[in-house]
Each structure stands twice: as C-alpha cells, then as structure tokens.
Amino acid sequence: xxxxxxxxxxxxxxxxxxxxxxxxxxxxxxxxxxxxxxxxxxxxxxxxxxxxxxxxxxxxxxxxxxxxxxxxxxxxxxxxxxxxxxxxxxxxxxxxxxxxxxxxxxxxxxxxxxxxxxxxxxxxxxxxxxxxxxxxxxxxxxxxxxxxxxxxxxxxxxxxxxxxxxxxxxxxxxxxxxxxxxxxxxxxxxxxxxxxxxxxxxxxxxxxxxxxxxxxxxxxxxxxxxxxxxxxxxxxxxxxxxxxxxxxxxxxxxxxxxxxxxxxxxxxxxxxxxxxxxxxxxxxxxxxxxxxxx
Numbered sequence: 574x575x576x577x578x579x580x581x582x583x584x585x586x587x588x589x590x591x592x593x594x595x596x597x598x599x600x601x602x603x604x605x606x607x608x609x610x611x612x613x614x615x616x617x618x619x620x621x622x623x624x625x626x627x628x629x630x631x632x633x634x635x636x637x638x639x640x641x642x643x644x645x646x647x648x649x650x651x652x653x654x655x656x657x658x659x660x661x662x663x664x665x666x667x668x669x670x671x672x673x674x675x676x677x678x679x680x681x682x683x684x685x686x687x688x689x690x691x692x693x694x695x696x697x698x699x700x701x702x703x704x705x706x707x708x709x710x711x712x713x714x715x716x717x718x719x720x721x722x723x724x725x726x727x728x729x730x731x732x733x734x735x736x737x738x739x740x741x742x743x744x745x746x747x748x749x750x751x752x753x754x755x756x757x758x759x760x761x762x763x764x765x766x767x768x769x770x771x772x773x774x775x776x777x778x779x780x781x782x783x784x785x786x787x788x789x790x791x792x793x794x795x796x797x798x799x800x801x802x803x804x805x806x807x808x809x810x811x812x813x814x815x816x817x818x819x820x821x822x823x824x825x826x827x828x829x830x831x832x833x834x835x836x837x838x839x840x841x842x843x844x845x846x847x848x849x850x851x852x853x854x855x856x857x858x859x860x861x862x863x864x865x866x867x
Contacts, residue, residue, distance in 0.1 A: 574617060574618075576614075576617070576643075576646070578646070578647065578650055579610070580610050580611075580613060580614040580617075581614075581643040581646060581647055582600070582647060583596065583600060583602075583607055583610040583611060583614070584610075584611060584614055584622065584639070584640070584643055585640065585643055585644060585647065586599050586600055586607075587607065587611060587623070587630070588623075588632060588636075588640055591630060592630055593607045593608055593611075593630075611623065618635070618639065620633070620635045621633050621635065621636070622635060622636035622639050622640075623636055624636075656688075660689065660690045660691065660692060660693075662690050662692065662693060662840045662841050662844060663692040663693060663841065664693055664694075664839050664840070664841040664842075665693070665694045665695075665696060665715075665841070666686075666693060666694075666695055666696070666715055666716065666841050666842050666845045667696045667698070667713070667714045667715045667716075668695060668696070668697050668698070668714065668715070668716055668717065668845065669697075669698045669699075669700060669705035669708055669709070669714040669716070669717035669718070669719075670697065670698075670699055670705070670717065670718045671699070671700070671701060671702050671705065671718065671719065671720060672699055672787045673787060673804060673806070673807050674718050674720075674731075674732075674829055675718075675852075678852070679697075682848065682849070682852070683695055683697065685848065686844075686845055686848055689844075690841065690844060693841045693844075693845075698714065701757060701760070701761050701762075701785075702719035702720040702721070702761075702762050703719075703760035703761060703762055703765075704760065705717040705718075705719050705832075706719050706832065707760075709832045709833075709834050712834060714834060715833070715834050715839070715842045716831065716832065716833050716834070716842055716845060716846050716849070717831075717832045718731065718829055718830070718831055718832075718849065719762075719829070719830060719832055720762050720763075720804065720827055720828070720829055721762070721827070721828050721829075721830050722766075722825055722826075722827065722828070723825075723826055723827075723828050725828075725830060728828070728830035728831075728832075729830055729831040729833075729850065730828050730829070730830055731828075731829045731830060731831055731849070731850065731852065732828070732829040733826065733827075733828050733829075734804050734805050734806055734826070734827050734828070734829070735804070735805050735824065735825070735826045735827055736763070736766050736767075736802055736803070736804065736805075736824035736825060736826070736827050737802070737803055737804075737805050737808065737814045737816055737824060738767075738800055738801075738802060738814065738815045738816050738818075738821045738824065739794060739800065739801055739802070739803045739808055739812050739813070739814055739815065740794065740797070740799070740800045740801075740812065740813060740815050741794055741795055741796065741797040741811060741812055741813070742811055742812065742813050743797045744797045744799075744800070744813075744815075746819065750777075751777040751778055751779050752776060752777065752778040752779075752799075752800060752819055753778075753779060753780075753781035753782075753798060753799035753800065754767065754778055754779070754780050754781065754782075754799045754800050754801060755780070755781060755782035755783070755784070755790055755793045755794055755798055755799040755800070755801045756768075756780060756782075756783055756790075756801060756802070757783070757784065757785060757790065758783050758784075758785055763801070763802040763803065763804075764802070766802055766824060766825065767801070767802035767824075770821075770822045770823075770824055771821075771822070773822065774820060774821075774822050775820070776819070776820045776821070776822075781798055781799045782798050782799055787807075791809060794812060795809070795811050795812065800815060800819070800821075802824065804827060831846060831849055831850065833846060
C-alpha cells in the first residue's frame with residue numbers, strides 16, 4: 574500500500590488533539606474534510622482505526638499499531654525534507670584552523686556543512702595559531718580556531734589540553750651539554766611558550782631544527798634530533814613526554830578557542846561557527862609510550 578502522507582498527518586493530528594474539530598483547527602481544514610480523509614485512510618487500510626462515541630474518540634488496537642508506524646514514516650519524511658530543502662543562506666565563510674586541531678575530522682566537517690548549505694562557499698586556511706589570530710584582526714578571516722592560554726576575554730573554548738615537552742623514546746643528551754630543540758618558526762605559540770619558559774632557567778639550550786610543517790617537526794623529533802613543545806594530544810607513538818627531565822621547567826595549560834571577526838557574523842558564518850562548537854570536546858588520544866626517566 575502507498576499511503577498518502579497527507580492522510581497520515583491528518584490521522585496523527587486527530588489522535589494528538591483528541592477529536593476532529595481540534596484537528597481541523599490545527600490543519601486549517603474543515604471538520605468534514607478531516608472526517609473524509611480519515612474515512613479514506615480506513616478504507617485503504619481495510620480496518621477501523623478509530624472508535625468513535627458521542628463523547629470520546631479512541632484508537633482501536635489496529636489504530637494503535639498504525640499510529641506508531643505513521644509517526645515513524647512522518648518523522649523520516651520530515652528529516653528527508655530538511656536534508657534536501659534548499660537553504661536560503663548564501664555567501665562565503667573564510668575559516669582558519671591549525672593543522673593539529675581537527676586533523677582527519679576537517680574533511681567531514683566541511684562536507685557536512687557543504688551538504689547543509691550548498692550555496693555557501695568555503696575558503697579554508699590551515700596555518701599556525703598566531704598567524705590565524707592576526708588574520709582575524711586584519712579582516713582576512715571570518716572565523717578561526719586557535720591555540721591559546723586560558724583566560725582570554727570572550728574566547729569560546731572548544732577543547733582544553735596542555736603544553737608538554739616532547740622527545741623521541743631514543744633521545745638522550747649527556748649531562749652538562751646544551752639541550753637541542755626543534756620548533757616551528759616565529760610567530761608560533763608553541764615556540765613562544767617554550768622559549769619563555771626556558772629563559773627563566775639556567776638550562777643551556779639551542780635550536781637545532783626549524784620547520785613550518787607539523788610533519789617535518791614530527792620527523793625531527795622522532796629521529797631524536799631534539800626536544801619540542803607540543804599539545805599533549807599530538808604526542809605520537811615513538812615519542813615521550815619529558816616534563817621535569819633535563820631541568821625543563823613546567824609548561825602552562827592550553828585551550829583551543831573559536832575566534833570570530835568583529836562585526837562579521839553573517840548567517841553563513843554563524844551556522845558554520847555553530848557546527849564547529851558542536852564538535853566533540855575531546856580529541857582522540859594517540860597511543861604514546863610511557864615516559865622513561867633520563
């Protein structure tokens with residue numbers, strides 16, 4: 574049987590309102606039209622769905638089963654309509670994100686937004702957090718995710734984590750020797766946090782490797798060339814956290830926050846920001862080796 578969704582909606586309205594008159598008011602129909610539609614539906618089913626008396630209207634046993642299926646069908650049809658309904662939202666969203674925030678989830682996020690708002694064009698910039706913050710201030714981005722220290726005024730926190738000192742499992746350095754470090758180039762919050770922490774200690778250190786690429790930095794650390802500052806979530810197998818070792822000072826906590834361009838919250842930007850805020854708060858934790866004592 575192919576059931577007319579209009580008849581199903583009328584049947585559900587009658588059961589929810591408890592009568593033909595109130596259902597007619599909800600559906601903006603006449604009472605006789607509602608009665609006619611229910612009669613057509615019962616004729617198609619071949620069974621009575623409603624038991625009518627002068628004072629009450631109740632569902633028959635078949636009517637209770639039919640109601641359950643009708644509600645499921647209408648919910649699916651409504652979901653299908655929402656999924657493919659043309660969106661009135663248009664425009665461009667200029668989005669900035671650091672390489673280590675979304676990772677493999679970035680393509681899924683962009684695809685989900687593109688399906689929901691096909692008339693919005695995305696312009697994505699993957700860069701370092703301090704560059705992204707400057708781009709927001711320079712009106713080059715509408716919305717961006719950046720790594721920041723806690724406590725920023727007006728920051729919308731997406732995820733909390735911490736900065737850690739990281740080296741390869743095989744890394745070692747002789748006592749008294751200058752510690753080698755690998756960093757992103759300036760401006761970079763990881764580099765800034767690490768150098769600021771080291772400047773307040775008697776530790777001898779030098780930069781041995783600089784790379785603008787997360788992949789390049791990971792390769793240098795995995796090869797045992799030096800120590801770096803990472804977000805705890807980014808520590809890979811073959812690396813270890815060396816906080817408290819080699820005289821290294823403690824590092825502060827960190828947050829991933831959502832920045833928006835002042836005065837730039839168009840409907841398209843607002844919808845995209847809402848989608849980013851709905852991302853799971855915790856990131857998948859990579860497997861990591863237990864830190865060994867140097």
